[in-house]
Amino acid sequence: MVTLLLVEDDPALGGLLFEYLTTAGYRVLWAVDGEEALDLLDQQPIDVIVTDIMMPRLDGRALTEQLRDAGYTLPILMLTALETLPDKKKGFRAGADDYLVKPVDLEELELRIEAMLRRANIYRDHQIQLHDCVLDETSLTVITPVETIEVPKKEFELLYHLATHLNQVFTRQQLLDRIWGYETESDVRTIDVHVNRLRSRLKHVDAFQISTVWGLGYRLELKS
Numbered sequence: 001m002v003t004l005l006l007v008e009d010d011p012a013l014g015g016l017l018f019e020y021l022t023t024a025g026y027r028v029l030w031a032v033d034g035e036e037a038l039d040l041l042d043q044q045p046i047d048v049i050v051t052d053i054m055m056p057r058l059d060g061r062a063l064t065e066q067l068r069d070a071g072y073t074l075p076i077l078m079l080t081a082l083e084t085l086p087d088k089k090k091g092f093r094a095g096a097d098d099y100l101v102k103p104v105d106l107e108e109l110e111l112r113i114e115a116m117l118r119r120a121n122i123y124r125d126h127q128i129q130l131h132d133c134v135l136d137e138t139s140l141t142v143i144t145p146v147e148t149i150e151v152p153k154k155e156f157e158l159l160y161h162l163a164t165h166l167n168q169v170f171t172r173q174q175l176l177d178r179i180w181g182y183e184t185e186s187d188v189r190t191i192d193v194h195v196n197r198l199r200s201r202l203k204h205v206d207a208f209q210i211s212t213v214w215g216l217g218y219r220l221e222l223k224s
Contacts, residue, residue, distance in 0.1 A: 001126070002117065003027045003044070007037045007051035007060060008079070013104070017050070020106050021113075034058025038066070045161050045178050046074060048117060050109070053080040053091065061094040068095035071168050075116035079104060121166075128163045130222060133207035135163055144205055151201060154179065155194050162210065162220035171217040191218070 004026040008014035014030055021028045029046070031037040033055045040046070049067075053060035064076050077098040078091045091099045097119070098112050121129050126137035134143040140156045142149040151159065157179050162170070170178075172188035180186050195210055195218055208222050 001025070001027045002047045003029065004113070005037060005040060005046045005049045005051075006030045007032075007034065007049065007055070007063065009033055009052060009055045013102075017104070017106075017109075021050075021110070024110055026113075034060065034063035034066075037063055041067075041072075043177075045164065047164055048074060048113060048120075049076045050113065051076065051078055053078055053082060061090060064091075064094040064096055073120075073166060073168055074164075075113075075120050077109075077112060077116060079109075121163075128160065130163060131207035133205060135160055142202060142205065144207070147204075149201060149205075151198070155198050155201070158191070158194050159198055159210075159220070162218065163208070165220075167219055167221055169213045169216050169219045175217065 035057045051060040075097045078096045081102045083101040128135040172191040
């Protein structure tokens, strides 16, 4: 299930969007401002963000700029009453992928989210397409043109998380927290073990690779 982070300080609009998007099949997390959104992003994987612009503490543009500066590549859609071209330019230059002016048409919002997810290769049918390779979350398999590779659950969760955040670097501790949970007694070396197993298991896959970023952690990259 795709996890969507909704950032909206208006209780009425936020409640409406939360209910609609949940019914549409998303797992929705709701933050009331940018600071709370950053806290949620630190705690768990997020696939897509829908954010208002005008909010207390940290507004939507500042939130987007911080995320892009930190290397986050996930799709971001801005909701706002600011409809002039200069306002839209500011939103896109901050790093937004799309921009929707209020009042929000809910069906249009859903279509725009789906389009962003397609461009980011994140699919609501629990699959991710990476060149000619498919990661299937339901069957825990990596499907290539020549074979279907079964992957143990934790290894697949690690791979899938990296694949939904292409080119984004994660520390070992971040991956441990997000895949194994904050209460785990496992050591960060568990990540190295699982990455090595994945590399061995997927050594003949030409679509992507898990790269080591020395002194930081790991990221998943497409092969050219």
